[in-house]
Amino acid sequence: MRAATIREKQVGVEDHPDPTPGAGEVLVRIRAAGLNGADIMQRAGKYPAPPGSPADIPGLELAGEVAAVGDAAERFAVGDRVMGIVGGGGQAELCAVHERQLMPVPEGLDWAAAGGLPEVFTTAHDAVFTQGLLKPGERLLVHGAAGGVGTAAVQLGRRCGAHVTATVRSQERRDDVAALGAHEVLDPEGFEEHGPFDVILELVGAPNLSANLKALATGGRIVVIGVGAGAKAEINLLVLMGKRGTLRASTLRARPLEEKAATARALEAQVLPGFVDGSLSVPLAETFPLDQVAQAYKHFTAGGKLGKVVVEMG
Amino acid sequence: MRAATIREKQVGVEDHPDPTPGAGEVLVRIRAAGLNGADIMQRAGKYPAPPGSPADIPGLELAGEVAAVGDAAERFAVGDRVMGIVGGGGQAELCAVHERQLMPVPEGLDWAAAGGLPEVFTTAHDAVFTQGLLKPGERLLVHGAAGGVGTAAVQLGRRCGAHVTATVRSQERRDDVAALGAHEVLDPEGFEEHGPFDVILELVGAPNLSANLKALATGGRIVVIGVGAGAKAEINLLVLMGKRGTLRASTLRARPLEEKAATARALEAQVLPGFVDGSLSVPLAETFPLDQVAQAYKHFTAGGKLGKVVVEMG
Numbered sequence: 307m308r309a310a311t312i313r314e315k316q317v318g319v320e321d322h323p324d325p326t327p328g329a330g331e332v333l334v335r336i337r338a339a340g341l342n343g344a345d346i347m348q349r350a351g352k353y354p355a356p357p358g359s360p361a362d363i364p365g366l367e368l369a370g371e372v373a374a375v376g377d378a379a380e381r382f383a384v385g386d387r388v389m390g391i392v393g394g395g396g397q398a399e400l401c402a403v404h405e406r407q408l409m410p411v412p413e414g415l416d417w418a419a420a421g422g423l424p425e426v427f428t429t430a431h432d433a434v435f436t437q438g439l440l441k442p443g444e445r446l447l448v449h450g451a452a453g454g455v456g457t458a459a460v461q462l463g464r465r466c467g468a469h470v471t472a473t474v475r476s477q478e479r480r481d482d483v484a485a486l487g488a489h490e491v492l493d494p495e496g497f498e499e500h501g502p503f504d505v506i507l508e509l510v511g512a513p514n515l516s517a518n519l520k521a522l523a524t525g526g527r528i529v530v531i532g533v534g535a536g537a538k539a540e541i542n543l544l545v546l547m548g549k550r551g552t553l554r555a556s557t558l559r560a561r562p563l564e565e566k567a568a569t570a571r572a573l574e575a576q577v578l579p580g581f582v583d584g585s586l587s588v589p590l591a592e593t594f595p596l597d598q599v600a601q602a603y604k605h606f607t608a609g610g611k612l613g614k615v616v617v618e619m620g
Numbered sequence: 621m622r623a624a625t626i627r628e629k630q631v632g633v634e635d636h637p638d639p640t641p642g643a644g645e646v647l648v649r650i651r652a653a654g655l656n657g658a659d660i661m662q663r664a665g666k667y668p669a670p671p672g673s674p675a676d677i678p679g680l681e682l683a684g685e686v687a688a689v690g691d692a693a694e695r696f697a698v699g700d701r702v703m704g705i706v707g708g709g710g711q712a713e714l715c716a717v718h719e720r721q722l723m724p725v726p727e728g729l730d731w732a733a734a735g736g737l738p739e740v741f742t743t744a745h746d747a748v749f750t751q752g753l754l755k756p757g758e759r760l761l762v763h764g765a766a767g768g769v770g771t772a773a774v775q776l777g778r779r780c781g782a783h784v785t786a787t788v789r790s791q792e793r794r795d796d797v798a799a800l801g802a803h804e805v806l807d808p809e810g811f812e813e814h815g816p817f818d819v820i821l822e823l824v825g826a827p828n829l830s831a832n833l834k835a836l837a838t839g840g841r842i843v844v845i846g847v848g849a850g851a852k853a854e855i856n857l858l859v860l861m862g863k864r865g866t867l868r869a870s871t872l873r874a875r876p877l878e879e880k881a882a883t884a885r886a887l888e889a890q891v892l893p894g895f896v897d898g899s900l901s902v903p904l905a906e907t908f909p910l911d912q913v914a915q916a917y918k919h920f921t922a923g924g925k926l927g928k929v930v931v932e933m934g
Contacts, residue, residue: 541855547845548871618741
């Protein structure tokens with residue numbers, strides 16, 4: 307098969323042996339696979355793939371058709387449309403994935419959207435609901451809301467009946483984020499005057515921590531899943547005590563099969579119906595064919611547009 | 621009634637009007653009331669009583685007999701032995717307490733033990749189980765284990781089937797803490813070499829934070845309920861992400877009635893049976909009659925002994 311391949315901190319396309327599905331696995335003929343920040347980190351040599359995933363093929367999500375079924379795999383049949391997160395290897399023509407990590411592609415969703423859905427919606431749903439325990443009527447703050455996970459979190463928060471506040475650095479993207487359902491879209495400076503917030507999704511990093519604590523509601527939860535702007539900050543534990551607050555931090559990629567599978571079940575039950583009823587969508591910035599994967603990475607890192615960058619296969 | 625009274629940062633005994641039980645309240649003729657660190661902070665003017673509690677009578681816990689019952693109170697009858705946490709006013713001859721905050725005194729428990737039980741066992745149980753979600757087979761680390769809450773946490777952790785590690789600064793108290801059920805008792809320096817720990821109960825403060833993060837197991841929870849040694853520390857959020865960790869902080873005193881009542885129900889169901897079957901005990905350092913409350917405070921702040929200091933009423 308052909309696959310995006312990381313070699314000397316560059317991404318190109320190379321031939322690789324076709325994977326074969328092991329017990330419980332499904333071989334997916336990939337039609338689309340989104341790019342994510344972790345791919346860029348991996349390209350730079352900073353975020354190696356976890357054991358069991360190909361070391362040199364990037365791609366944390368994929369969508370495609372079932373091409374073959376391994377022993378004891380029974381959830382899907384050849385030809386079924388599936389999607390899911392993987393530890394790596396998504397940006398390729400084929401990938402063997404455990405069937406418990408896969409979800410059916412909602413009817414009516416095209417390949418580009420399906421290929422860009424799993425990572426950001428799984429990450430956002432896990433962070434906001436499974437970790438942050440957001441409930442209807444609560445106030446959600448999403449930092450970095452114009453990014454992939456941010457756009458998913460804004461939509462999920464709005465859809466569950468929460469009040470959604472978003473911070474967006476770029477003036478040009480604020481209308482887009484408001485259109486996704488944010489009740490208010492703020493500049494990051496001074497956001498703490500708009501609290502208190504029950505759940506704060508931190509996609510930017512440590513520089514927000516002190517203001518996040520100030521803006522936290524009693525019993526509130528801060529969930530950190532991105533620290534691009536810095537990882538170290540001073541924390542005042544007395545303030546956290548006074549708020550009876552929780553600071554959680556997480557990543558998806560390093561989790562074992564059973565935990566990744568649990569996120570897929572949660573998405574199937576709680577999120578995918580929103581793509582059928584029209585309350586959720588995958589914002590797409592641009593798609594590229596696999597042989598232009600280098601341009602796709604360039605486009606992704608350039609930033610400036612809202613939505614996913616997705617690689618499409620044949 | 622006579623009551624311990626804070627005046628100009630000193631504690632003495634003064635006469636106060638008898639409280640009357642309001643709707644849902646019970647008037648308790650107090651027999652014993654423990655001292656806690658919060659009393660010392662309140663005496664220093666640093667921790668005012670919450671609204672609804674007497675401003676000048678310290679005491680966060682009490683045990684005694686029901687002397688009268690207010691309208692619509694139905695859980696207890698006159699003469700019943702009761703105990704519980706209060707927002708203040710425990711170190712007095714009488715206190716009106718909402719019946720939902722009170723628990724029956726376990727059979728066989730004497731007044732001094734009952735008066736010193738509620739605050740530390742409620743705090744420890746809430747922190748370790750309700751906030752920290754400790755489960756059998758997990759590893760619990762208790763910092764400051766020779767203090768009141770620490771001695772309760774060590775016993776509760778041992779009783780639930782967890783592996784309990786305790787840190788104790790004073791060499792002289794380590795055998796006592798081991799006798800309470802700690803599997804290992806360590807000097808605070810270098811404790812992080814003994815991890816990983818699933819739940820870390822932080823009773824000391826910010827100086828431990830960085831080593832706590834290092835010693836945390838994947839998916840582990842740090843629960844901060846004491847910051848006597850300092851409140852501010854640097855936190856590395858990337859380390860917390862890598863551990864998929866949780867940092868929670870809490871206090872009991874500021875919580876509303878429904879939350880305090882919920883802690884009392886949890887204690888009744890999950891903790892009090894341990895005082896009947898002998899698996900739990902209230903370590904007592906010393907008791908003082910109410911008219912020697914000033915000496916009781918002096919003894920408490922002097923430290924050096926393991927167990928509760930309790931004031932007994934006539």
